[in-house]
Amino acid sequence: MLVTKSTQTSPTSPGHVLGVLRAEGPLTRQELQERVGLSRVTMVERLDVLRRLGLVRATGHRESSGGRRAEVLEVNDTGRTALVADLGQSHATLAVTDLRGTVFARDDHRLPVRHSPRDVVPVLLDAGRDLLNRTGRADTLCAMALSVPGQIDHERGVTVAPPTMPDWNGKPLREPFADAFGVPVLLENDANALALGDYYAMGRPDSALIGVKVGTGIGAGVVISGRIHRGESGSAGEIGHMRIEGSEQRCSCGRRGCVAASASGQALTRDLRPTGVRTLADVVRRVGEGRGDAVRAAAEAGRLVGTVVATMVTIVNPRYVRVGGAIGVLPPFLEALRRTVEANAHASALRNLDIEPSQLGENGAFVGLAGLVADEMLAPATVDAMVANLQAAQPERT
Amino acid sequence: MLVTKSTQTSPTSPGHVLGVLRAEGPLTRQELQERVGLSRVTMVERLDVLRRLGLVRATGHRESSGGRRAEVLEVNDTGRTALVADLGQSHATLAVTDLRGTVFARDDHRLPVRHSPRDVVPVLLDAGRDLLNRTGRADTLCAMALSVPGQIDHERGVTVAPPTMPDWNGKPLREPFADAFGVPVLLENDANALALGDYYAMGRPDSALIGVKVGTGIGAGVVISGRIHRGESGSAGEIGHMRIEGSEQRCSCGRRGCVAASASGQALTRDLRPTGVRTLADVVRRVGEGRGDAVRAAAEAGRLVGTVVATMVTIVNPRYVRVGGAIGVLPPFLEALRRTVEANAHASALRNLDIEPSQLGENGAFVGLAGLVADEMLAPATVDAMVANLQAAQPERT
DNA sequence: GACTTTTGTCAGGTTGGTTAACGTAAGTTC
DNA sequence: GAACTTACGTTAACCAACCTGACAAAAGTC
Numbered sequence: 001m002l003v004t005k006s007t008q009t010s011p012t013s014p015g016h017v018l019g020v021l022r023a024e025g026p027l028t029r030q031e032l033q034e035r036v037g038l039s040r041v042t043m044v045e046r047l048d049v050l051r052r053l054g055l056v057r058a059t060g061h062r063e064s065s066g067g068r069r070a071e072v073l074e075v076n077d078t079g080r081t082a083l084v085a086d087l088g089q090s091h092a093t094l095a096v097t098d099l100r101g102t103v104f105a106r107d108d109h110r111l112p113v114r115h116s117p118r119d120v121v122p123v124l125l126d127a128g129r130d131l132l133n134r135t136g137r138a139d140t141l142c143a144m145a146l147s148v149p150g151q152i153d154h155e156r157g158v159t160v161a162p163p164t165m166p167d168w169n170g171k172p173l174r175e176p177f178a179d180a181f182g183v184p185v186l187l188e189n190d191a192n193a194l195a196l197g198d199y200y201a202m203g204r205p206d207s208a209l210i211g212v213k214v215g216t217g218i219g220a221g222v223v224i225s226g227r228i229h230r231g232e233s234g235s236a237g238e239i240g241h242m243r244i245e246g247s248e249q250r251c252s253c254g255r256r257g258c259v260a261a262s263a264s265g266q267a268l269t270r271d272l273r274p275t276g277v278r279t280l281a282d283v284v285r286r287v288g289e290g291r292g293d294a295v296r297a298a299a300e301a302g303r304l305v306g307t308v309v310a311t312m313v314t315i316v317n318p319r320y321v322r323v324g325g326a327i328g329v330l331p332p333f334l335e336a337l338r339r340t341v342e343a344n345a346h347a348s349a350l351r352n353l354d355i356e357p358s359q360l361g362e363n364g365a366f367v368g369l370a371g372l373v374a375d376e377m378l379a380p381a382t383v384d385a386m387v388a389n390l391q392a393a394q395p396e397r398t
Numbered sequence: 399m400l401v402t403k404s405t406q407t408s409p410t411s412p413g414h415v416l417g418v419l420r421a422e423g424p425l426t427r428q429e430l431q432e433r434v435g436l437s438r439v440t441m442v443e444r445l446d447v448l449r450r451l452g453l454v455r456a457t458g459h460r461e462s463s464g465g466r467r468a469e470v471l472e473v474n475d476t477g478r479t480a481l482v483a484d485l486g487q488s489h490a491t492l493a494v495t496d497l498r499g500t501v502f503a504r505d506d507h508r509l510p511v512r513h514s515p516r517d518v519v520p521v522l523l524d525a526g527r528d529l530l531n532r533t534g535r536a537d538t539l540c541a542m543a544l545s546v547p548g549q550i551d552h553e554r555g556v557t558v559a560p561p562t563m564p565d566w567n568g569k570p571l572r573e574p575f576a577d578a579f580g581v582p583v584l585l586e587n588d589a590n591a592l593a594l595g596d597y598y599a600m601g602r603p604d605s606a607l608i609g610v611k612v613g614t615g616i617g618a619g620v621v622i623s624g625r626i627h628r629g630e631s632g633s634a635g636e637i638g639h640m641r642i643e644g645s646e647q648r649c650s651c652g653r654r655g656c657v658a659a660s661a662s663g664q665a666l667t668r669d670l671r672p673t674g675v676r677t678l679a680d681v682v683r684r685v686g687e688g689r690g691d692a693v694r695a696a697a698e699a700g701r702l703v704g705t706v707v708a709t710m711v712t713i714v715n716p717r718y719v720r721v722g723g724a725i726g727v728l729p730p731f732l733e734a735l736r737r738t739v740e741a742n743a744h745a746s747a748l749r750n751l752d753i754e755p756s757q758l759g760e761n762g763a764f765v766g767l768a769g770l771v772a773d774e775m776l777a778p779a780t781v782d783a784m785v786a787n788l789q790a791a792q793p794e795r796t
Numbered sequence: 797g798a799c800t801t802t803t804g805t806c807a808g809g810t811t812g813g814t815t816a817a818c819g820t821a822a823g824t825t826c
Numbered sequence: 827g828a829a830c831t832t833a834c835g836t837t838a839a840c841c842a843a844c845c846t847g848a849c850a851a852a853a854g855t856c
Contacts, residue, residue, distance in 0.1 A: 010409055012813080029834075039814060044835060067832025068822040151746060161746065207630050222713065229622060231715025232605050235746040242712045243742040245705065255745075307643065311709040314640045315620065317629025344641040347653075348549060348559065348633040410844080427803075437845055442804065465801025466853040 012038055014387045015380030017046045018055055021075050022378060023204075026059055028070035047073070049387050054079045055378070077374055078102065081137040083128050083144040083181065084369040086190065089113065089164050089216050092120060093362075094127050096135045099142075099374035101200065101367035104135045116167035125180050142377050144177050145186040145369035147193035149217060151234040157187060160234065163241065163253035164217065186372050191219030191237060192228045196368030197360050198322035199223045207319030210312055211358070212239075214305060214333065215325035216265045216280060222316055239308050240264065259308060263301035265327045271297055280326055287330050295332045302333035306340025313353060314346040324358030410436055412785045413778030415444045416453055419473050420776060424457055426468040445471070447785055452477045453776070475772055476500065479535040481526050481542040481579065482767040484588065487511065487562050487614050490518060491760075492525050494533045497540075497772035499598065499765035502533045514565035523578050540775050542575050543584040543767035545591035547615060549632040555585060558632065561639065561651035562615065584770050589617030589635060590626045594766030595758050596720035597621045605717030608710055609756070610637075612703060612731065613723035614663045614678060620714055637706050638662065657706060661699035663725045669695055678724055685728050693730045700731035704738025711751060712744040722756030 009015050020035050021027060027035070033043050050056045057076040061069035077099040085094045090113055095106040107127045111120060132138040150162030157174035159165075174185040188196070195211025202209070209223040218240035222229045229236050240260035241253050251261035261267055265280045275293050277283055286294035313321065321341070327333055338355050345353075358364050376382065407413050418433050419425060425433070431441050448454045455474040459467035475497040483492045488511050493504040505525050509518060530536040548560025555572035557563075572583040586594070593609025600607070607621040616638035620627045627634050638658035639651050649659035659665055663678040673691050675681055684692035707719065719739075725731055736753050743751075756762050774780065 011407070040834085041815085041836080042813060048835095064823050065832070066824055067830085068824095068834075070833060208627075220713070224622065224627060229606075229714070231747070232717040232750045233715060233746050235712075235744055236715035237713055238715075238744045238746070239709075239712055242708060242744050245742070308709060310640060311637075311706060312713050314633075314637055315618070315635055315710050315713060316627070317631060317634035317636075319630045344643070346633055346636045346640050348631050348636070349629070352630045438803085439805080439846085440844060443844095462854050463801070464855055465799085466803075466855095468802060 009380040009384050012036065012042070013380065013384050014046045014049050015383035017043070018050055018075060018378060018383050019380050021056065021073065026072045026074040028062055028072055030070060032073070049390070050383075053383075053386055053390060055383065075378065077378070079140060080142045080377065081132075081135075081140040082370050082373040083132065083141060083183075084366050084373070085124060085128070085144070085146045086193070086365040086369075087120070087146065087148045088190065089149060092124060094124060094131055095363070095366045096131045096137055097366055097370045099370055099377065101197070101363070101370040103363055103366055104137065105131050106363075106366075107131055114167065115165075117171045117173075121176050125176065128177075128181065141181060141183055143184045143186060143373045144181055145188065145193075145373050146173060146177070147188050147190045147365050147369055148173070149190050149219070151238065152187045152189055153234060154187065154230070157185075159187075184376070186369070186376060188228070188369065188372060189219065189221065189234075189237075190365060192221035192230075193365040193368035193372070194324050194358060194360075195221030195223055195237075195322065196228060196371055197364040197366070198320070198324070198358050198368075199226075200367055200371035201359055202320065205319065208316055209320040209322065210309070210316060210318045212305065212309060212321065212323045212328060212337075213325040213358075214264065214301070214323070214328035218260045218264045218305065220309075220312065222312075222318075224316070239305075239312070242308065244304065244307070259304060263304040265325070268294075268297050268301060268327065284326050284330065287332060298327065298330050298332040299336040301327065302336030303340045305333075306337035307344060309337060310341045310344035313341055314349050317346075317349045319352055319354060321353065321355040322358045323355070324360070324364055329357045407778040407782050410434065410440070411778065411782050412444050412447050413781035415441070416448055416473060416776060416781050417778045419454065419471065424470045424472040426460055426470055428468060430471070447788070448781075451781075451784055451788060453781065473776065475776070477538060478540045478775065479530075479533075479538040480768050480771040481530065481539060481581075482764050482771070483522060483526070483542070483544045484591070484763040484767075485518070485544065485546045486588065487547060490522060492522065492529055493761070493764045494529045494535055495764055495768040497768055497775065499595070499761070499768035501761050501764055502535060503529050504761075504764075505529055512565065513563075515569045515571075519574050523574065526575075526579065539579060539581055541582045541584060541771045542579055543586065543591075543771050544571060544575065545586050545588045545763045545767055546571070547588050547617070549636065550585045550587055551632060552585065552628070555583075557585075582774070584767070584774060586626070586767065586770060587617065587619065587632075587635075588763060590619035590628075591763040591766035591770070592722050592756060592758075593619030593621055593635075593720065594626060594769055595762040595764070596718070596722070596756050596766075597624075598765055598769035599757055600718065603717065606714055607718040607720065608707070608714060608716045610703065610707060610719065610721045610726060610735075611723040611756075612662065612699070612721070612726035616658045616662045616703065618707075618710065620710075620716075622714070637703075637710070640706065642702065642705070657702060661702040663723070666692075666695050666699060666725065682724050682728065685730060696725065696728050696730040697734040699725065700734030701738050703731075704735035705742060707735060708739045708742035711739055712747050715744075715747045717750055717752060719751065719753040720756045721753070722758070722762055727755040 017036055056073050058071050059074045060072050080099050082097050092109045092111055096104045148159050151160045153160050158170050158172055159168050162168050177185045191213040194213045198211050199209045211221045213219045220237040220239050222237050241258045243257040247257040249261040250256055251258035268283045269280055287298050323334055360367055415434055454471050456469050457472045458470050478497050480495050488509055490507045490509055494502045546557050549558045551558050556568050556570055557566050560566050575583045589611040592611045596609050597607045609619045611617050618635040618637050620635050639656045641655040642657055645655040647659040648654055649656035666681045667678055685696050721732055758765050
C-alpha cells in the first residue's frame with residue numbers, strides 16, 4: 001500500500017514547516033510558529049509528525065529568559081544516507097554520505113581512459129553495495145546521485161555526447177542503479193556538482209555563485225536562486241568548448257580553437273610534454289615545485305579561462321566565484337584568472353565579487369550531490385508524501 | 399479603512415486561481431477546476447470575486463459537445479492602465495498602455511545630452527498627466543514603470559552610476575512619480591525592459607531568453623524562469639563596459655577598451671565622422687543605403703558584440719536571443735553577430751538557439767514595462783490583498 | 797420536445813485549523 | 827525551598843472553508 005498520491009502542498013503542511021526550518025536555520029517552536037503562521041497546537045502536531053519521520057531533531061536550548069529554556073530545533077540531515085558517485089574520464093569515486101555531505105566512506109577506482117558503461121557500471125554497483133555494508137548505513141539509504149562530465153538529458157536520464165567519453169553517449173544511467181539499490185537516482189554534470197558543493201558549503205546564500213572546474217577538462221556551473229541553471233539543452237556553463245578567437249589549436253572534441261584545447265589539464269600536459277611531463281599529476285607537481293615553464297603555462301591557462309570568466313561575471317553578476325579542479329586550485333592559475341577577471345569584467349560586477357579556490361578539495365562533488373539529494377528528499381512535496389504514507393500505515397493512534 | 403493586511407496566499411485562493419489562468423491561458427471553468435483542484439461551488443465563488451474586481455472576463459465558447467457550450471475565461475489584462483516611460487541619454491518617451499502592452503498613446507521628448515533630473519522630472523510629470531487625460535484612462539491607472547540606462551538599486555529606488563548620465567546618480571526616482579500619480583512605481587534597466595518585452599511578446603515561454611540592445615550604448619538582459627536576472631549589484635547583463643583584449647579605445651565611461659568604445663552607436667558615429675556622419679540616425683541611414691564604409695563598420699561592431707554574446711549563449715544556453723536597438727536591428731550588424739555566435743559558442747548551445755531581431759520596434763521597452771506591471775499587479779499576493787479589501791468594503795452581501 | 801451539458805445555488809457534513817483552559821516541566825529569583 | 831516565569835503538551839469547544847449532493851435554470855443538440 002505504498003501509493004504515493006500526488007500531495008498538494010499547502011502553506012501549513014508539515015513539508016512547508018520543514019522548508020521554513022531548513023531555510024531559516026535552527027529555530028525554537030515559538031519562532032517557527034511566528035514564521036509559518038500556525039497555532040501552537042497545530043505546530044506541536046506538525047513537529048510530532050516530522051520527528052516521527054526522523055526529519056527534525058533538537059540541538060540545544062536558548063538561554064533562559066526567566067523560565068524554562070526554549071528548545072532549539074533543526075532539520076535532521078544526518079539521519080538519512082545518500083550514495084554518491086563522481087565519474088570522470090579516468091576515475092570513478094564513490095562515497096556514502098549523509099544529506100549534509102559528511103563523507104562516511106569513499107572508494108576510488110582508476111579506470112581506463114576509454115572506458116564503457118558495460119565495464120564500469122558493474123564495478124560501481126559492487127563498490128556501492130560494499131560501501132553501504134561497511135558503513136552500516138544501507139537501511140537509511142534514500143537516494144543515489146551521480147556526477148558525470150558532459151551534458152545530461154534529465155528527462156531521459158542519459159548523458160548526451162560527452163566529448164571524451166563517447167561510449168557513454170545515450171546510455172541509460174538511472175535504471176541500473178535504481179534497480180540495484182531501489183532508490184531514486186539523480187544525475188548532474190560534474191562542474192555543476194562542484195559548484196553546488198561550494199554553494200552548499202557557504203550555507204545556501206541567496207546570492208548567485210559561479211563554480212569553475214579546471215581539471216582534465218574545463219567546465220562551469222551557475223547557481224541562481226539556490227538551483228543550478230541548466231539551460232535549454234542542458235549545456236549551460238559548458239565553457240570548455242567555446243572557441244577563442246585566433247586559436248587554431250586542435251581539441252580532443254574534434255574541433256579547433258576551443259578553450260579546453262589551450263587551457264585544460266589535458267592541454268597543459270600536452271604542451272609540457274617536451275619538458276618531460278607525462279600526466280596531469282606531473283603538471284600539478286611541477287607547478288608546485290615552482291618550475292618556470294610549468295608556472296608560466298598555468299598562468300597563461302588562467303588568463304585564458306579568466307577572459308571567459310570575466311564575461312560570465314559580467315553577465316551573471318554573482319557574489320561568489322569558486323575555482324576547483326586539479327589545475328584550477330593552483331596558485332599561478334588562480335592568480336592569473338583573478339587578475340584577468342578584474343581587468344576585463346564590468347566594474348560594478350567586481351564590487352561585491354569574491355573569487356576564491358574551491359573550499360572542498362576532493363569531496364567537492366560529493367557535497368554538491370548530497371545537497372542535491374537533500375533538496376529532493378526534504379522538498380515540501382516529498383515530505384508531505386512521506387507524511388501521507390506514514391498516516392496511511394498508522395491510521396489511528398490512541 | 400484601506401488596511402492591506404499581509405495576505406497569506408493559499409493554493410486555493412483567488413490569487414492562485416488567477417495565477418493558473420494566467421499561466422495556462424484561456425480555460426473553461428471545468429478545466430480551471432481540474433487544474434486548481436477546487437470544487438465547482440468554490441470555483442464559482444472565486445470567479446465571482448475575480449469578475450467583480452474586473453480581473454477575468456469571458457472571451458468566447460468552446461464547441462458544444464452535445465449540450466450547452468462551455469464559456470472560455472481569460473485574464474482581463476486590458477482593463478487596467480499603466481503609465482510607462484523609457485528614459486535615454488537624449489530622449490524620454492512616455493506611453494499609456496494596458497497590462498498587455500497595448501499602447502494607447504505615446505509622447506516623445508528630445509532631451510539635451512547632459513540633462514538632469516531637476517529639468518526632466520517635471521516634464522515627465524506634466525506629460526504623464528496629459529497623456530492619461532487624453533486617453534481617458536486616468537481612473538484605471540494601477541502603476542507606473544520607468545526604464546533607465548545603467549544599473550538600478552531596487553531597494554533604494556535610485557539609479558546607480560549611469561556612466562553617461564552622471565546627474566542621475568543616486569537621485570530618488572520613485573518618489574516624485576509615486577507622489578504625483580498615487581500608484582507604485584517600478585524601475586528597470588533599459589536593456590532589461592527590452593528583453594522582457596520580447597519575452598512577453600513570445601507568450602512567456604519557460605525557456606530562457608537573452609535580449610541584447612545596441613543603440614547609443616550597449617546592454618543586455620537575461621530572462622530566466624520568467625524573470626530578469628539582476629545579480630548581486632543589479633548589473634547583470636551590463637556587457638557594454640567589459641573590456642575586450644587588445645583594444646585601447648577610449649570609452650565615454652572613462653576607461654579604455656570597453657566593448658561600447660568600439661561597437662556602440664556612439665562609437666560608430668565617432669568612427670564614421672570623417673565620412674560626414676554626425677548623429678546615430680546618420681549611421682542608420684547610411685547602413686540602410688548600403689554605403690560600404692558604414693556597412694563594414696556595422697558588421698565589425700556585430701562581430702565584436704557577437705564574441706560577447708557567444709559567451710553569454712554558452713553560459714546561459716537560452717532558447718531565444720533577441721537583438722534590438724537602433725544599431726542592433728541593422729541587417730549587417732545582426733548577420734555578423736549571428737555568424738560570430740555560431741562560430742564561437744558551444745555547439746550544443748546552438749542546437750535550439752533562435753537569434754532574431756527584436757520584434758517590437760519602438761514599443762519594445764513599453765511592452766516589457768507593461769508586463770512588469772502586470773506581474774506585479776496580477777501576482778497572487780496582490781490579488782488576494784485586493785480581494786481582502788473588497789470584502790472589507792462590502793462585508794455582507796445578501 | 798426530449799436529451800445533454802454547463803452553470804448557479806442551497807443545505808448539510810467534513811476537515812483542518814482555531815482559541816481557551818488546564819496541567820506539567822524546567823528554569824530563575826528571593 | 828517557595829514563588830514566580832516561561833516552555834511545552836493535551837484536551838475540548840468552536841469556527842471557517844471547503845466538500846458533496848440535490849435541485850434548477852440556461853443553452854445547446856438531435
